[in-house]
Amino acid sequence: DIQMTQSPSTLSASVGDRVTITCRASQNVNSWLAWYQQKPGKVPKLLIYKASSLETGVPSRFSGSGSGTEYTLTISSLQPDDFATYYCLQYDSYSSYSFGQGTKLEIK
Amino acid sequence: QLQLQESGPGLGKPSETLSLSCAVSGAFISSSNCYWGWLRQPPGKGLEWIGSIYYNGNIYYNSSLKSRVTISVDSSKNHLSLELTSVTAADTAVYYCTRLSVTGHFDSWGQGTLVTVSS
Numbered sequence: 001d002i003q004m005t006q007s008p009s010t011l012s013a014s015v016g017d018r019v020t021i022t023c024r025a026s027q028n029v030n031s032w033l034a035w036y037q038q039k040p041g042k043v044p045k046l047l048i049y050k051a052s053s054l055e056t057g058v059p060s061r062f063s064g065s066g067s068g069t070e071y072t073l074t075i076s077s078l079q080p081d082d083f084a085t086y087y088c089l090q091y092d093s094y095s096s097y098s099f100g101q102g103t104k105l106e107i108k
Numbered sequence: 109q110l111q112l113q114e115s116g117p118g119l120g121k122p123s124e125t126l127s128l129s130c131a132v133s134g135a136f137i138s139s140s141n142c143y144w145g146w147l148r149q150p151p152g153k154g155l156e157w158i159g160s161i162y163y164n165g166n167i168y169y170n171s172s173l174k175s176r177v178t179i180s181v182d183s184s185k186n187h188l189s190l191e192l193t194s195v196t197a198a199d200t201a202v203y204y205c206t207r208l209s210v211t212g213h214f215d216s217w218g219q220g221t222l223v224t225v226s227s
Binding site for chain 2: 087096099
């Protein structure tokens with residue numbers, strides 16, 4: 001099974017900051033990588049799929065990049081609504097999916 | 109518009125079998141471009157993939173749960189089902205029904221149903 005390691009686990013930042021969250025896979029996932037945002041008590045929301053494709057309706061301050069085993073989610077200028085927990089998901093194989101452990105983005 | 113609505117017992121006892129259902133509206137569950145999955149999230153913890161089912165009948169399970177999980181589709185009711193046997197407190201979680209996009213990521217989610225396993 002592919003293991004996903006997300007870093008950092010917690011990130012403190014201020015409104016307007018540029019932040020980056022990283023996900024490393026234990027093997028090549030061929031850009032089959034998605035990012036989700038989850039707020040307390042809410043359903044996860046899809047932000048990015050196929051490593052860098054922005055889901056419809058998601059603000060352009062969110063972007064994804066990477067290839068092979070290393071991927072990043074970048075928020076170019078943090079807004080108050082962005083403080084949440086973020087998860088990566090690898091879906092390279094239909095028979096085995098795995099999430100990162102999550103990154104909690106907190107207000108500094 | 110696609111809507112997914114999970115339902116379940118809310119509370120279960122250790123060693124029992126947990127049965128959950130997901131009512132699908134806005135899409136035909138057995139159509140060739142529809143794939144479905146179950147995920148879960150223990151309170152205060154991260155997301156875990158349980159398994160996925162495809163229109164061709166192929167079903168895949170998380171290896172850590174494979175011996176206890178069954179996912180199925182009832183086309184007549186347009187429902188997705190999950191059965192988890194021999195539950196323990198570690199199975200306490202919010203269980204989500206999801207749709208997979210044609211490329212494989214989860215693009216629609218139900219609101220989730222909390223299942224607590226306790227004696």
